Amino acid sequence: MVRRKAGGTVLFLVVRVGWREWYTGGYEWFRGNEGACRSSGRPVAAYADRARAEAHCAELEAEARTHLSPFNFLEPHWMEDFSTLSREEFEQQILAVVPGTSLPSKPERRERDWAKWWDDLVDRLSDEQREAVWGLFDQLHFYAVVETALEEA
Amino acid sequence: MSGSVFVVERFRWEPARETHAQRKKLAWMPGTTSLGCFEDQEEAEADCLRREQEARQQINPFTCGGSMHERSGLDEPRLRDWILDAGLEPPEEADWARWWDERSPTMTGIQRTRIWEALDKVRFFRVRQTNTTLVFVVAAVHWTYNDENFYRSADAIEPMRAFTTREKAEGQRRKLEDEARENYNPFQMNGLSDWSAWSSLSEEEGRKCLQAVGLEPPEPDEYGHADWDEWWEGTDPASVLGRFVWELCDKVAFYEVVEVEVPPDR
Numbered sequence: 001m002v003r004r005k006a007g008g009t010v011l012f013l014v015v016r017v018g019w020r021e022w023y024t025g026g027y028e029w030f031r032g033n034e035g036a037c038r039s040s041g042r043p044v045a046a047y048a049d050r051a052r053a054e055a056h057c058a059e060l061e062a063e064a065r066t067h068l069s070p071f072n073f074l075e076p077h078w079m080e081d082f083s084t085l086s087r088e089e090f091e092q093q094i095l096a097v098v099p100g101t102s103l104p105s106k107p108e109r110r111e112r113d114w115a116k117w118w119d120d121l122v123d124r125l126s127d128e129q130r131e132a133v134w135g136l137f138d139q140l141h142f143y144a145v146v147e148t149a150l151e152e153a
Numbered sequence: 154m155s156g157s158v159f160v161v162e163r164f165r166w167e168p169a170r171e172t173h174a175q176r177k178k179l180a181w182m183p184g185t186t187s188l189g190c191f192e193d194q195e196e197a198e199a200d201c202l203r204r205e206q207e208a209r210q211q212i213n214p215f216t217c218g219g220s221m222h223e224r225s226g227l228d229e230p231r232l233r234d235w236i237l238d239a240g241l242e243p244p245e246e247a248d249w250a251r252w253w254d255e256r257s258p259t260m261t262g263i264q265r266t267r268i269w270e271a272l273d274k275v276r277f278f279r280v281r282q283t284n285t286t287l288v289f290v291v292a293a294v295h296w297t298y299n300d301e302n303f304y305r306s307a308d309a310i311e312p313m314r315a316f317t318t319r320e321k322a323e324g325q326r327r328k329l330e331d332e333a334r335e336n337y338n339p340f341q342m343n344g345l346s347d348w349s350a351w352s353s354l355s356e357e358e359g360r361k362c363l364q365a366v367g368l369e370p371p372e373p374d375e376y377g378h379a380d381w382d383e384w385w386e387g388t389d390p391a392s393v394l395g396r397f398v399w400e401l402c403d404k405v406a407f408y409e410v411v412e413v414e415v416p417p418d419r
Contacts, residue, residue: 011315013290013413016184018308042308043290043413044184046315056416060183067181067274069219119219123229130222142183150288150315 011150012053013043014060017142019073027073029081040146053145064142065134069122071114073140082140090136097132098125159197160281161189161204166217178216181223184308185279197280208277209269213257215249217275224272232271239267286415288315289322291329294407302341310409319410326408333407334399335390340381342405348381351402359401366397 018041019027044060047053070082079087091103104117122130162185169180188204191197218224225232233243241264244252257265269275292310296303316322343350352359356379360370371384388395399405 011288013312013315015312016308018295018306018310019182040311042184042310043292043312043411046288046290046413046415052416064183067218067223068183069223072180072219115219122220122222125222146312148290148312148315150317151321152317 009048009150009152011148012047012050013146013148014045014047014053014057015041015043015144015146016060017041017144019142029073029075029078040144043146044143046150050145050147057143057145060143061141068142069115069118070134070137070140071118074114074137076111076114080139082137084138085136093136094133097129097136157282158285159191159194160187160283161191161197161201162187162279162281163204164277164279166277169219179212179218181218181274185281188278194280194282201278201280204278205276209265212277213250213253214269214272214275215253217272221249224275226273227271235271236268239264241268283414284417286417288317288413288415289319290315290411290413291322291325292409292411293329294409296342296407302344303337304343310411312411313408315413319412322410326410329408330406331391331396334396337390337407338382338385339399339402339405340385342402346378346381351381351404353403354401362401363398366394368394368398 017029019029045053045056047056074082076087079085079090083090085093094103095101098121101121104112104114106112118133125133165182165184165186166179167182169178189197189200191200214224221227221229221232227235229247236243241256241260260268290312291314292312294305295309295311296305297309314325316325339351348356348359354362363370371379371381373379385398388398390396390399
């Protein structure tokens with residue numbers, strides 16, 4: 001059903017979240033000047049129905065996950081933007097999902113090199129283990145649905 | 154306008170970090186760029202295939218993605234079997250990129266095709282069928298300030314409002330753009346000292362345009378660098394000349410109109 005709001009019909013946009021490659025490696029989330037990440041970006045499809053927009057968004061998200069390493073996007077300093085788990089819980093869960101592995105080393109005053117650790121490990125994991133690791137990134141997403149108004153001619 | 158068409162799209166493979174241990178040079182990123190539109194599916198498929206084959210002549214597939222999982226639906230043992238079946242000896246160690254560099258020149262066309270077939274996640278183009286019902290979304294560009302200048306990334310935009318015609322969307326964008334320009338110095342956007350970041354004209358052409366309307370552009374220093382940022386200070390952005398300079402800076406935008414497909418009802 002088409003909804004209307006002041007100024008026009010409601011439209012649900014599927015947007016590709018804005019990332020940029022960070023000069024120190026990895027990718028930086030699209031953030032505001034205050035540092036908060038934004039669930040917004042470039043629109044790729046528009047629907048009058050939210051459920052259809054959400055379904056398309058989920059398809060695109062699933063496609064992205066088959067190609068990407070979640071650790072290329074992780075910034076442990078902003079852990080809450082990537083997972084509802086704390087850093088400690090996240091690390092414990094990794095060890096639980098991938099028994100027998102050890103975490104990447106933690107150099108003094110630097111973050112663990114998660115991206116390389118994952119690239120070296122991922123080929124030896126089962127599909128279930130990979131899905132479980134992605135599941136730890138419950139706040140990381142590459143697409144989102146945002147609402148806007150359509151002004152008709 | 155509505156109807157079904159076939160769009161040839163390029164996947165976004167972007168340069169990856171150079172320090173990567175497995176020689177990853179290209180990283181897949183979400184999204185595609187539309188390159189061509191065909192009414193006939195066969196024509197679209199042929200165009201896509203031609204582009205794919207050209208790309209494969211240039212690219213080592215094992216430098217795409219950081220792990221075999223990012224390249225293939227096959228795990229490494231199965232990939233090795235696949236390569237044996239193609240009559241080739243896989244590498245003893247995991248340096249697949251070097252193996253490709255060394256071996257691919259002596260492979261037959263069929264062997265190379267078989268390997269690309271196995272690396273089913275390394276694709277550069279595709280054909281997508283779509284309808285052509287569009288809306289036009291005005292989106293605000295998010296510029297981030299780094300204490301010296303403003304920078305942006307391609308997808309860092311926020312949709313504001315959608316329109317059924319491009320004309321109406323462009324009218325809205327134009328109005329918002331003019332308002333935003335009053336608050337910024339165009340030469341502080343996209344970096345501070347590179348003319349090519351501001352304008353699609355060359356710096357020489359830009360200078361001639363300014364001189365043609367009676368403006369004296371800044372003199373370059375001994376290193377050939379002109380301080381455009383300082384030159385702009387004090388200019389009224391709403392004046393005729395201020396607007397003229399902004400028009401020259403066509404690579405600096407605060408709003409965009411994005412063409413967005415509206416998939417048909419099922």
